[in-house]
Amino acid sequence: MDNASYQREIINHAGLDMLNLSLSQLEKAKEAFLTHDSDLAEEVINTENRVNALDIKIEKDCEKFIALYNPVAIDLRFIMAIRKINFDLERIADHAYGISRYVVDVDKSIPKHLIKAVEFEKMYETISSMFDNIIEAFENKNVKTARKVFKKDKIVDVINVNSFNIIEEEIKKDNTIIAEALILFSVVKKLERVGDLIKNVAEEIIFYIDAEVVKHKRKK
Template identity: 60%
Template sequence: MISLEQNKEALNQAGHEMFSLCKKQLENAREAFLNHDSELAEEVLHTENRVNALDLKIDRDCERFIALHNPVASDLRFVLALRKINFDLERVGDHAYGISKYIVEVDTPIAPGQLEKLRFEEMYECALSMLDDITEAYNEEDTKKARKVFKKDKVLNKINIESFKIISEEVQKDPKTIDQYLLLFTVIKKLERIGDLVTNIAEEIIFFREAEVLKHRKKKRAKKD
């Protein structure tokens, strides 16, 4: 029993570490992108190795926990949820890596006017705020906080949909901007995807705490927003 508790707590700590690491990666990717800071972008690229190593460690430890302890009920839900959360966080890390890679590879900084038109910073802030909420929700096992991200994800989706129209109009006006707008469009897609991943994490926290499966149940989830 002591061993189960100890191993579960170690897994939980690794989960905290993964949240903190991926959040830091996304924050650094934002700074690197907005300030065209290729040094910071390089740091994000290097740190990706740590994210991948932690991902593998959590995966392996979850497998061992299941094999050695045969968990049931809340212990089982915890380990199943953590495995999926870990997978989603690693993808968040991948997106931070992708955003930073552009900075390393692209020479010209993005014009502030373009960022403003696409509500880029607002979108980034929203994605980071969702990651903050979900980190707190995980740390405090608080499903109310987890549910907060569902509403914020709708903001990301709205900006993402609107961006297509704006980019199309801007490129028609000045075709020379196409490269920059395409780059921005790709990053916007990544941020929108991060919103989806954080939403998945929220569903997993709710599954672990309340044994309720929200996946593919948009209506019910919306009611609780």
């Protein structure tokens, strides 16, 4: 293996590490939110430094690869995609951090009937499945698997759109839950954004493997 290929593999492994770390952060943030576990939330908050360090490492490694090896064709697409994927994954971890901050900063657990009403579990399970898709797609260079996230993201979008009216109705029934309802609404919005970011990652994987720009086609 030549030096360029070796460095490419290092970057590839770091990208996979970032995928798994971001997923882990999101899983722990969700669990901390549902169980109001401040210790687990603190773990997510403290791990943010590790996320940031890996983000910086990947960015520097990509810059070094471009400077040293003047990549073309698939290698250039790989580096371009990794940089964008890394950016999106760091933002997903930011949303996990934000969810965990609610648990630590606000001493209010969310009523279970509210969580059920907005289909929170279904929303998270869909996002978790999307994450599994992009990890498999990234590891195995599988475009077909990457494309699966687009349909699933529509499920997340519908839950997000419906959540406003559902929460509004729940507040009308009981105005003592306003604070908790607003926190839940904010977390639902964060998860919807996570779905969008996962979709971005899928688009970059497809671009890297097949040289196909999906984003503009989908907008049309």
